[in-house]
Amino acid sequence: MTKIIHPVAGAVALTTIAIFWLSTALTELFASHETIAMVKIAIPWGFLLLIPMLATRGSGFVLAKERRAGLIGAKIKRMPFIAGNGILVLIPAALLLASKAKAAEFDTMFYAVQTLELVAGVTNIVLLGLNVRDGFKMKGRFRVRQPDRFNTKPIL
Secondary structure (H helix, E strand, O other): HHHHHHHHHHHHHHHHHHHHHHHHHHHHHHHHHHHHHHHHHHHHHHHHHHHHHHOOOOHHHHHHHOOOHHHHHHHHHOOOOOOOOHHHHHHHHHHHHHHHOOOOOOHHHHHHHHHHHHHHHHHHHHHHHHHHHHHHHHHHOOOOOOOOOOOOOOOO
C-alpha cells in the first residue's frame, strides 16, 4: 500500500504547489486586484489538501528502510529543505498575503512577500521535481535506450 500512497501523494503535492505558483504568477501579471485577492484567499484553503499529502510523503522513509545512499540519500537530504521552506516561508507568506489581500492592502510589503513566496515556491517545485525524477530512476522508468544500429538517417 505504501508503494502506491507515496508516489500518488508526491504527485498531488507537486501538482498542488505548481497550481498555487502558476495561479499566483498569472494573476499578478494579468489580473485585477480583485482576482489576485480571490487567489490569495483561496490558497490557504488548498493547504487542507497539500499538508496531508506532504505528511504522507513520510512513507518514503518506510520504503527506504535503512538505506541512505545513492538516489535515496539524495531524496532524503532534500526533504528538510523542502519542509523548512514550506513551514518557515511558504505557509506564513501565504497566510500574510491572504490577510493583506482580503483587506485590499496591495502595498510594498505585499509585493515583497509575494516575491519571496514565488522564489520559495519555485525552489520547492524544483526540489520536489528532482525527488520525482530520482524516484522514477529508482523504479527504472528512465531507462537509457540504445541507439538503433541499423538506423541510417543522418544526424543533423
